[in-house]
Amino acid sequence: MHSHVRAAAGRALPRLLAAILCLGALRAQEQKPDMQGVDDWDQRKRPAPWGKEAPGDEVVDVRLMPLERVPYSVPSRLHNPVGDDELVIGCVVDGKAVAFPVKMLGGPHREIVNAKAGASLFAASW
Amino acid sequence: MYARSVKGKAIRLGVSGRLLDFNLVMWDPETDSLWSQMTGKALYGPAKKKGLALDVMPSLFVSFSMWKALHPNTDVLDLPPVRSKGWHFTTKTLVKGKNRYGDALGLAVESGGDAVAVSYEAMRGQGAVQPPMKHLAPVFVWIPKYSSAVVYDARIEGKPLHFAMKEGLLVDASSGRKFDPLTGKEVGKPQGAVLARLNAMPAVLDFWKDAHPSGRVVR
Numbered sequence: 574m575h576s577h578v579r580a581a582a583g584r585a586l587p588r589l590l591a592a593i594l595c596l597g598a599l600r601a602q603e604q605k606p607d608m609q610g611v612d613d614w615d616q617r618k619r620p621a622p623w624g625k626e627a628p629g630d631e632v633v634d635v636r637l638m639p640l641e642r643v644p645y646s647v648p649s650r651l652h653n654p655v656g657d658d659e660l661v662i663g664c665v666v667d668g669k670a671v672a673f674p675v676k677m678l679g680g681p682h683r684e685i686v687n688a689k690a691g692a693s694l695f696a697a698s699w
Numbered sequence: 700m701y702a703r704s705v706k707g708k709a710i711r712l713g714v715s716g717r718l719l720d721f722n723l724v725m726w727d728p729e730t731d732s733l734w735s736q737m738t739g740k741a742l743y744g745p746a747k748k749k750g751l752a753l754d755v756m757p758s759l760f761v762s763f764s765m766w767k768a769l770h771p772n773t774d775v776l777d778l779p780p781v782r783s784k785g786w787h788f789t790t791k792t793l794v795k796g797k798n799r800y801g802d803a804l805g806l807a808v809e810s811g812g813d814a815v816a817v818s819y820e821a822m823r824g825q826g827a828v829q830p831p832m833k834h835l836a837p838v839f840v841w842i843p844k845y846s847s848a849v850v851y852d853a854r855i856e857g858k859p860l861h862f863a864m865k866e867g868l869l870v871d872a873s874s875g876r877k878f879d880p881l882t883g884k885e886v887g888k889p890q891g892a893v894l895a896r897l898n899a900m901p902a903v904l905d906f907w908k909d910a911h912p913s914g915r916v917v918r
Contacts, residue, residue, distance in 0.1 A: 611778060621716050627733060628742045629719030636726055639711035646777040648767055653779050657764035658789045658846065663773065664700050664758040670770035674763065676780040676788040681714045683781055684723055687703060694703045695756045696712045697776075698723060698736050 611643060614682050633681070641687045645671070653677070662699070667691025675699055700758035701739050705730070705751055720906045737902075737910050757898040760806070762790045765845035768881060790846035796820035798903060803918065806899040807907055808850055810835045814914035816907050821917050822848045826864025829853060830917050837897050838862050840869060842880045851883050851894035869894075 610616060618635040646652060655661070661672040669690040678684060678699035685698040703710050708729065715726040715733055723736040732744030732751075739753040759766065766773060782788050787799040796804055796819035807816035813833045821828050822841040829838045836859040841848050844867070851869075853859050860871040862878075868886060869878040877886040878894055885891025904916050 608778070617713075622731075623715075623717070623733065623743065626743075627717065629717040629724045629733075631716060632718050633716040636716050637714040638728065639713040641711060644777045645774040648763075648771075648773065648775055651775055652777050655763045655775060656789070657762060657767075658791075659763050660760065660788055660790065660792065661763050661766050661775075662700060662758055662760055663766040663770065664756050665770065666756065670766075670773035672763065672766050672770075672773050672775045674776060674780075674788075676782045677776050677778040679781045681716075681723075683778070684714050685712050685725060686776065687711045694709050696701055696703045696725075697758075698701070698712070698725065 608644070611640065612680075612682060617682065637682055639687050640683060640685060643686055643688075662697055664695065664697075666693045666695055673697040673699075700756040701753040702756055703727075703753070705746065705753070720909050721903070722906060722910075735910075737900075737907070755898055755900070757896070759849065759896075760899075760901040761847035761849070762845045765842065765847045765881070768845070793819050793848065794823065794846055796823065802903045802905060805902055805904050805907075805916070805918075806839060806848055806850060807902045807911075807914070808832070808835065808837050808897055808899050809911075809914075812913075814911045815917065816902055816904055816911075816914060817917040818904060819848060827862045827869060828917060829862065830915065835897065837899075838869070838894075839899075840864070840880045843867070845881070849880070850897045850899040851878075852897050853894070855892045855894070 617638040621634055621636045655674045660675045663672040667690045685696055687696050703712055710727040710729040712725045712727055715724045717724040725734040725736055730745045732746035733742040735742050739755060741747040741751045798804055803818050805816045805818040811834045815830045815832055817828045817839040822839050827838050827840050836853040837850050838853040839850050862869045862871060869880050879886055883894035883896060908916055
């Protein structure tokens with residue numbers, strides 16, 4: 574009797590472990606912020622068409638297509654933690670509060686984030 | 700923080716690759732125009748020919764702890780940092796009152812062609828700073844608990860109060876009325892008044908002055 578139980582447990586245990594690992598991997602994938610295209614400089618750059626009469630100084634000879642699809646989380650589930658003393662630009666739009674940690678803006682590929690809350694369109698920049 | 704619609708049409712803002720007065724110049728693919736990050740005004744292209752400007756969205760530039768205290772259910776941008784760890788993206792920047800290049804920083808308020816900026820150093824030193832303006836009565840307030848600053852309209856029912864910071868509260872000199880510097884709510888009165896928050900833009904004071912020649916700077 575005991576040998577049957579041991580055999581059954583021996584067969585089930587690897588399957589159980591495999592299932593736990595698969596679920597863990599799926600959960601990690603589910604929680605990982607979607608970074609598709611966010612830092613893809615090459616995909617977003619375009620020639621800068623402005624002539625000498627354009628104001629300011631050319632720092633790089635390309636312009637970047639606007640950044641739109643970015644991940645957001647609530648404070649308790651941030652994949653990229655933000656310290657209490659770190660600076661944010663925060664706004665309330667259509668009743669929804671959104672914070673943009675300064676350390677996540679810049680690059681220059683991430684100097685502007687195009688956002689939407691309700692029907693309102695806005696952009697955070699640094 | 701700007702609204703990204705112009706005359707009812709949505710635009711998207713991107714990095715132009717240019718700087719004006721050491722400040723970001725934005726562009727939009729919808730009108731192919733250049734925009735000033737500092738002023739929101741169109742600088743070049745079809746939008747400039749129409750004299751357009753982006754509407755400013757009210758925002759706060761504060762510590763994450765202060766933002767969470769005001770808005771516990773906030774959403775937060777969740778991207779890996781692009782900046783290496785350092786004081787220049789923490790409240791130490793505001794306590795020092797300077798950026799990593801040594802330029803003095805402050806908050807600026809504009810209204811009806813009138814503009815004033817107050818340095819973080821002045822706010823931190825005085826607690827509350829009330830520079831005169833034509834159409835507003837701003838009070839720039841340093842909040843030690845969060846090492847951050849906020850600007851309120853000092854008027855209640857049209858009458859300006861004259862504030863000083865005492866024991867962590869904003870206190871009106873003549874009436875003694877007290878207000879919470881975090882929320883603007885009157886203390887000790889459940890149905891009391893609430894100070895309205897004014898929109899203030901963080902600024903490098905020298906560059907802000909270049910872009911606002913008639914504006915005043917309190918250092």
